[in-house]
Amino acid sequence: MAINVYSTNVTSENLSRHDMLHWVNDTLQSSFGKIEELCSGAAYCQFMDMLFPGSVPMKRVKFRTNLEHEYIQNFKILQAAFKKMNVDKVIPVDRLIKGRFQDNFEFLQWFKKFFDANYELRDYDPIEARGDIGLGSGVNDMTGFIAPPLPRPPATRPVKSMQPPSVARPGLGAARPGAGAVKPLSGSRPDGNSSRVDELTNQMMDLKLTVDGLEKERDFYFGKLRDIEVLCQExxxxxxxxxxxxxxxxxxxxxxxxxxxxxxxxxxxxxxxx
Structure with missing residues (x-):
């Protein structure tokens, strides 16, 4: 059974957001770009599988999703694992799935303490355990796991709309036809060109995150409208x-x-x- 922890998020032992994100990516061999991405619940499901083998049905976990109802499904799996291992923590699912930094950071702080209290060293391959599925925004769908993305300016918060227009996804490889993931430039290029390419790369990554957010908002509100329509028709x-x-x-x-x-x-x- 699990060792329960009850410490608050206000302690001197807490790591910074960057340290916490590094810990998640290093432990799970993932490539999350920011704390908010943990709102899918997939990372916590794998942490539980690492701590308590067999407590989580890994094949049911949605590791690559932008859909809120699948976030909820992941957290249901996590809550079932908590119950199975007698973990007292109540998961604030409604707040976590909204993808707000503060809610997700506070839960991650608690989970880090829970992990440290229960972790036992054992052989565990996180990539193999999740079926070679990439995890995080720095994952290329064609190749799986790649290094975390370059630092980028904060993504503009998507404007909520009940009927957002369809937005085409920008291709990261558009600037270099035939190229795969963006690679660092060699040292032979002038510093000015290298900086400009890095800046454009960051902008494209920022746009992709913004589009992902818009599509998630669209799918969420469309689902709400559909539920209202069905209820009214009944x-x-x-x-x-x-x-x-x-x-x-x-x-x-x-x-x-x-x-x-x-x-x-x-x-x-x-x-x-x-």
């Missing part, structure tokens, strides 16, 4: 508010006035229950 005709909601869902243009919103609010007040 109760269609039972209350005027249902039809108003369906009208909004099926509208092809954004209303230019507040009439629809006002009607919806009035119907909600008059029909508090279906």
């Amino acid at each position: 109760h269609e005709g039972e209350a005027p508010v249902i039809q108003n909601i369906l009208n909004i869902l099926y509208a092809t243009e954004i209303p230019t006035d507040d009439i629809t919103q006002l009607e919806l609010e009035e119907d909600v007040e008059n029909n508090s229950t279906f």
